[in-house]
Amino acid sequence: MDIFHITDQQAMEYHEVSCGLPTEGFLWIDVTRDEIAVDVEAWRDEIAHITGVAIYDLHLTDIMNLTHPSYFDSTNDYEMVVFRKLEMSAKTPESDSVNAANTLKKIPTALSKLLTQPVTFVVMDRAVITVHVAGSKTIQTARVKLLEHRGKAGSNSRHGRLPTSPQDWMLRLLNAMVDQYLDLRQPLTHQIDRWQRALLNPSRPFKDWIVLLDARIALRKLDHLCDEQHDALQELRDHIIDTYQTKEDSRDKDLLLVRINDVIEHIGRVLNNARRLESSLESAVQIHFSAMSHRTSEIMRTLTVITALFMPLTLITGIFGMNFDAMPLLKEKTGFWLTMGFMAVIVIGLLAFFRRKRYLEDQ
Known part of the structure; x- marks a missing residue:
């Protein structure tokens, strides 16, 4: 478990677990599921010792569930967001190596990157907890950028300002995760274009129907995945609107709404692209059968x-x-x-x- 103290001026990593929340800024507690699985109750007690908030049993079960869909929930002490991100790590668990190899044989390279994993955010007043599988490149990149900003606190850095609240930092991480889906638009489009040319090639009959079906299933899963992500962030947006009601919080509320609207807009772009690719694939199949007829x-x-x-x-x-x-x-x-x-x-x-x-x- 890694703990970072983030303020307006700098971000530093704690090498020893301290007791209590800081008087300035907030804490980012980053932990992997493997670390929690060693002793779940001990980890929850340690979080309660640091933040003064105990995580509920059902939410703790959701945190450890690797198949949990994207969703949002809130309590009086914290908000919880589960977001499914792309699996970018190169390693595959030994127990799933055979199944993963068979899956990668069926699905083309562009579509095999649509494997996802859940990342859980537990947002409190002065702390944010991220729970993910080991080897998350998005979290590692965010940590590096955060610590690099420490040495540029007194200069005119062009890397942007540090996050001002746990919600702000969570939305930045979510935006980086959604951008991974946007990066898949070009390879997915090229793959669909190759299939369209193969379907309409009169000299070579098309035979990869199983691969085409797997691709359609993968695009349909991406469609459902984006719907779940959109619903979860929409509920988070409604929660922020209902929570920030005083005039003193209006600026913070506006900044958070701008960020969350940007993330929702990115998810909408991914959703529209997935539906467009699925429609193009179905149209190519229809044109293929029309040409055969x-x-x-x-x-x-x-x-x-x-x-x-x-x-x-x-x-x-x-x-x-x-x-x-x-x-x-x-x-x-x-x-x-x-x-x-x-x-x-x-x-x-x-x-x-x-x-x-x-x-x-x-x-």
């Missing part, structure tokens, strides 16, 4: 024209194949050539008729 119609038209050409010829050969002794042209020396010429005239006449009716033109 068109090619089938062209083949049937060609076969119909050939059948129509040979029908009168078959009739003539059938008539001259009847077992009668006396038939016109049967015993004449020029009978064969007259019949062949008449059949050729019929074929030429039918071809001219079909061309006039545009039956032979490529549509």
Whole structure:
């Protein structure tokens, strides 16, 4: 567990756990689920010792749940936000290595990055707790930037100001997590474009239908994921509006609303992009089947024209194949050539008729 003391001027890391909250600024307590799993009750007692707030049992269960969806809840002592972020760590647990390998074989590279993990924020008056799995690159990057700001407190730093409240710091971390989804727009779009070209390629039949189905399922999960994130942050926004009611808090309230509206707008962009990609994929499949139907119609038209050409010829050969002794042209020396010429005239006449009716033109 790592503890950071953040003020308006600097941010420093505590190497020893202190008792109580600071008189200035707030604390950021960063912990992984593996550290909590060692002794859940001891960790809760330690948090209560530092902040003076005890986390409820049901919320503690939600914190340790790796499959929990995004949601928001509040109590008299703290607010809790669960947000599912992209799994950016390169390591896979040994217990899930076989399943992960099979999943990555089915799903293309761009869509395999849609694996998510929950990050829990517990926001108090003077402290914010983040709980995540080990190896979160977003949290590591935020820690590095936060500590780098310490040495630039007395200068005109272009890295922006430090967070002024636990809610402000939580929204900054959430914004960084949502930006990871925005970074996937280009590779996902390129992947969909490749599938569209493959679906409409007449020289090579498309065979990766299972991969295409897995991609559609992944995009649908991204759609549901964004809906859950949007609902959770919308509830957080309503809570901030209801909580900050005095004029003294109006500026802090406006700053928080600006940040949370920005995060919600980013989630909306990810949601719209996911729906657009899913719609493009479905449209490409529909165009593929339309093209297949068109090619089938062209083949049937060609076969119909050939059948129509040979029908009168078959009739003539059938008539001259009847077992009668006396038939016109049967015993004449020029009978064969007259019949062949008449059949050729019929074929030429039918071809001219079909061309006039545009039956032979490529549509």
